[in-house]
Amino acid sequence: MPTGQQDAPILVLFAHPAFRASRVNRALSDAIRNLPGVHFHDLLEAYPDFYIDVAAEQRRLRMARLVVFQHPVYWYSAPAIIKHWMDQVLVNGFAYGTGGDALAGKDLLQVVTTGAPGDAYRTDGHHDYPLVELLRPVEQTARFCRMHYLRPVVIYAGRGLSDPALEEQAFSYRALLAGYPQTRPAPLSVGDDWGGGHERA
Amino acid sequence: MIGGAGMSEPNVFESALVYLGATVLAVPLAKRLGFGSVLGYLAAGIAIGPWGLRLVQSPERILHFADFGVVLLMFLIGLELDPRRLRALRRPILGAGGFQLTVTAVLAGAVALAVGVGLRDAVVIGIGMAMSSTAIALQTMAERHLLGTPAGHTGFSILLFQDLAVIPVLALLPLLGGSGGVQGANPVWVDVAEGIGAILAVVVVGRLLTRPLFRFIADAGLREVFTAFSLLIVVGIALLMQAVGLSMALGAFLAGVLLAESEYRRAVETDIEPFKGLLMGLFFIAVGMSMDFSLLQTETAKILTAVLVLLVIKIGVLGAMAPTAGIPGRQRALFAFLLSQGGEFAFVLFAAAGAAGVLAPELAPMLTLVVALSMLATPLLLLVNERLIEPRFADRSPVRPADAIDEQSPVIIVGFGRVGQIVGRLLHANRIPTTILDRDPSLIETIRKFGFKVFYGDGARLDLLRAAGAESARLIVVAVDDHSQTAEIVDLVHQHFPNLTVLARAWDLVHAFDLRDHGVERPERESFEGALRMGETALRTLGFGAYQAKQAAHRFRACDEQTNDRIYAVHRQDLSKRISIAQEARRDLEALIQSDEKVLLESGDREW
Numbered sequence: 001m002p003t004g005q006q007d008a009p010i011l012v013l014f015a016h017p018a019f020r021a022s023r024v025n026r027a028l029s030d031a032i033r034n035l036p037g038v039h040f041h042d043l044l045e046a047y048p049d050f051y052i053d054v055a056a057e058q059r060r061l062r063m064a065r066l067v068v069f070q071h072p073v074y075w076y077s078a079p080a081i082i083k084h085w086m087d088q089v090l091v092n093g094f095a096y097g098t099g100g101d102a103l104a105g106k107d108l109l110q111v112v113t114t115g116a117p118g119d120a121y122r123t124d125g126h127h128d129y130p131l132v133e134l135l136r137p138v139e140q141t142a143r144f145c146r147m148h149y150l151r152p153v154v155i156y157a158g159r160g161l162s163d164p165a166l167e168e169q170a171f172s173y174r175a176l177l178a179g180y181p182q183t184r185p186a187p188l189s190v191g192d193d194w195g196g197g198h199e200r201a
Numbered sequence: 202m203i204g205g206a207g208m209s210e211p212n213v214f215e216s217a218l219v220y221l222g223a224t225v226l227a228v229p230l231a232k233r234l235g236f237g238s239v240l241g242y243l244a245a246g247i248a249i250g251p252w253g254l255r256l257v258q259s260p261e262r263i264l265h266f267a268d269f270g271v272v273l274l275m276f277l278i279g280l281e282l283d284p285r286r287l288r289a290l291r292r293p294i295l296g297a298g299g300f301q302l303t304v305t306a307v308l309a310g311a312v313a314l315a316v317g318v319g320l321r322d323a324v325v326i327g328i329g330m331a332m333s334s335t336a337i338a339l340q341t342m343a344e345r346h347l348l349g350t351p352a353g354h355t356g357f358s359i360l361l362f363q364d365l366a367v368i369p370v371l372a373l374l375p376l377l378g379g380s381g382g383v384q385g386a387n388p389v390w391v392d393v394a395e396g397i398g399a400i401l402a403v404v405v406v407g408r409l410l411t412r413p414l415f416r417f418i419a420d421a422g423l424r425e426v427f428t429a430f431s432l433l434i435v436v437g438i439a440l441l442m443q444a445v446g447l448s449m450a451l452g453a454f455l456a457g458v459l460l461a462e463s464e465y466r467r468a469v470e471t472d473i474e475p476f477k478g479l480l481m482g483l484f485f486i487a488v489g490m491s492m493d494f495s496l497l498q499t500e501t502a503k504i505l506t507a508v509l510v511l512l513v514i515k516i517g518v519l520g521a522m523a524p525t526a527g528i529p530g531r532q533r534a535l536f537a538f539l540l541s542q543g544g545e546f547a548f549v550l551f552a553a554a555g556a557a558g559v560l561a562p563e564l565a566p567m568l569t570l571v572v573a574l575s576m577l578a579t580p581l582l583l584l585v586n587e588r589l590i591e592p593r594f595a596d597r598s599p600v601r602p603a604d605a606i607d608e609q610s611p612v613i614i615v616g617f618g619r620v621g622q623i624v625g626r627l628l629h630a631n632r633i634p635t636t637i638l639d640r641d642p643s644l645i646e647t648i649r650k651f652g653f654k655v656f657y658g659d660g661a662r663l664d665l666l667r668a669a670g671a672e673s674a675r676l677i678v679v680a681v682d683d684h685s686q687t688a689e690i691v692d693l694v695h696q697h698f699p700n701l702t703v704l705a706r707a708w709d710l711v712h713a714f715d716l717r718d719h720g721v722e723r724p725e726r727e728s729f730e731g732a733l734r735m736g737e738t739a740l741r742t743l744g745f746g747a748y749q750a751k752q753a754a755h756r757f758r759a760c761d762e763q764t765n766d767r768i769y770a771v772h773r774q775d776l777s778k779r780i781s782i783a784q785e786a787r788r789d790l791e792a793l794i795q796s797d798e799k800v801l802l803e804s805g806d807r808e809w
Contacts, residue, residue: 159809
């Protein structure tokens with residue numbers, strides 16, 4: 001169910017294929033979904049068949065100043081519907097190419113949760129690469145659409161988070177969106193290494 | 202009963218035995234040898250006639266009866282002429298058709314005059330000889346897939362123009378003023394007024410009454426009554442026309458055009474077709490029988506010269522106009538040869554002219570012989586073209602396959618109710634033309650308003666499936682709601698159109714299994730997807746996420762299909778000790794529910 005204002009300045013595109021089994025993402029979503037100025041858009045709820053209403057999505061994007069991708073990291077990437085959404089919505093003439101300036105100047109923020117702890121995302125860690133490298137495709141997509149890719153919010157080891165720690169994460173996510181644009185994280189330039197996550201458990 | 206009539210005149214059954222026997226023997230043989238069916242009929246006629254086995258002595262009587270085949274042919278030609286098709290072919294019909302008929306008639310008439318025939322006779326000869334054989338030419342073009350090519354279009358247009366020209370020619374024949382022509386006491390204007398009145402009556406009554414009548418009769422669901430009514434219309438109108446002194450063929454043609462736009466067109470066409478076929482066959486047999494071979498013996502040189510001159514004139518005219526009609530070089534000879542023969546209407550015309558006293562009586566048998574011989578020449582000419590003329594072009598220009606203009610729809614939908622409609626609408630929305638057959642007249646009326654191409658008919662009929670284009674379609678959707686009929690149609694399609702993919706609607710699981718027994722790979726249970734979706738909505742209402750509910754439904758469907766396959770395998774094994782359908786369904790349900798318990802949904806906080 002879409003909540004919040006349809007023409008909100010902050011558009012949260014959320015995707016979690018097993019939402020109900022994810023304590024972290026439930027807490028994060030509950031924290032921000034009713035904020036004024038935020039449109040929380042659960043893509044799998046809206047498009048369980050993956051048949052995306054492209055025109056409606058583009059309309060919402062035009063209204064927004066900040067676009068948030070909130071999702072778990074699945075296989076060094078996002079759940080499939082996020083990629084499918086990008087393929088369908090960010091098309092030539094809208095997001096890039098001739099006349100494709102609908103997204104120019106807007107902010108893009110990734111809010112991701114991982115199963116593994118932060119030290120797994122190191123060259124000597126379990127996953128061999130820092131998360132910054134793994135999120136490059138979205139970063140570069142934003143840049144190609146002339147958006148500002150903001151320093152991401154990363155919550156590592158989502159399953160093992162203590163209740164107070166989770167509450168704190170949820171609170172700061174809420175504060176970030178509520179205080180936007182004053183709380184806007186710094187945009188990244190090409191090759192910037194933000195060293196891991198904005199937040200850490 | 203039999204004894205009395207059998208003495209002087211062979212009874213109906215004996216005659217039928219002779220005609221049918223000759224047909225069954227001669228026609229397939231002719232086709233096997235590469236000659237068309239028309240030649241087969243002619244040969245059969247010669248064989249049983251006075252110059253052959255003498256099985257039939259008086260061909261005139263049978264010729265008169267078989268005339269009705271020509272009437273039915275005109276009816277079917279009218280039936281094919283919906284205004285759209287007519288408009289598309291307007292220019293070639295008037296241009297090519299008019300040119301061919303006029304020039305050929307003038308040349309043939311001039312030759313006739315030159316050899317000393319009277320002016321009135323020359324006019325009849327010219328027009329009669331200008332006609333080609335629709336039966337021979339159309340059939341050959343269809344067999345060689347030429348109908349979609351420029352040669353086919355032009356050929357069809359010319360034949361159509363000739364067919365149409367027959368009508369006024371037959372009507373005006375008496376006006377040429379033969380000795381026996383004027384027999385009525387009425388002044389001419391009364392005749393004309395009667396004629397116009399009859400035509401108007403046919404048009405008005407036809408427009409207003411045929412559709413409701415057809416619907417009334419179709420509602421009764423009796424196929425033979427429908428056939429009877431179709432024949433009744435033709436016979437009735439033909440007799441009405443005759444009564445007011447117009448040609449029966451004209452009436453039949455009118456009746457055909459009136460029904461061309463009706464949704465019952467295909468059904469009527471299918472019903473009339475075999476009658477036409479048999480009667481046309483009988484007509485050609487009668488022509489064969491009446492060929493006067495004594496004349497050929499005594500006047501050999503004269504007749505053969507006439508045939509030769511006729512062929513030269515017709516081929517010359519057709520060949521001259523071929524380039525203008527846009528017919529490519531390698532097809533020109535074929536095109537000219539195809540239409541080079543005299544036609545069945547020449548027989549009709551000469552007979553009618555003879556009867557009206559417009560044609561000298563001694564000329565008719567000779568002319569008939571000339572036309573029949575020119576028909577015999579067609580397959581020989583085509584052979585010459587194939588062996589000698591076409592190969593030359595093959596060397597010069599790369600062989601281009603005949604334009605594949607597929608006038609039939611790729612999809613046939615049988616049954617346009619709850620299921621067929623959705624399938625049809627989806628295809629329609631994606632610009633895929635479909636031919637739809639349904640047997641609920643009121644439904645057809647409703648849908649037709651929205652521009653769908655729907656025909657009245659019963660999909661379990663082979664001839665109707667064929668008329669709907671099953672030979673060339675790629676897919677048939679069997680969506681009728683009668684269980685046993687579904688299997689019947691499926692069997693029919695598998696048997697006669699093995700290349701056609703079959704999608705079939707199943708009522709329930711037992712029916713689906715039955716259809717699988719009949720070779721349908723995945724019968725679609727009509728209520729399954731709807732019910733599954735309802736279950737999905739139920740899950741959502743109870744708090745499942747949309748994606749979660751969707752996944753649950755997907756998983757359920759997959760499990761259900763697996764279980765079905767398993768049950769089906771068992772079901773096939775004990776097909777012999779088949780229990781009642783209700784019991785079967787209950788046993789299947791048990792197996793299904795047992796396996797459903799294994800469908801597990803996600804739970805717990807396992808995710809990040």
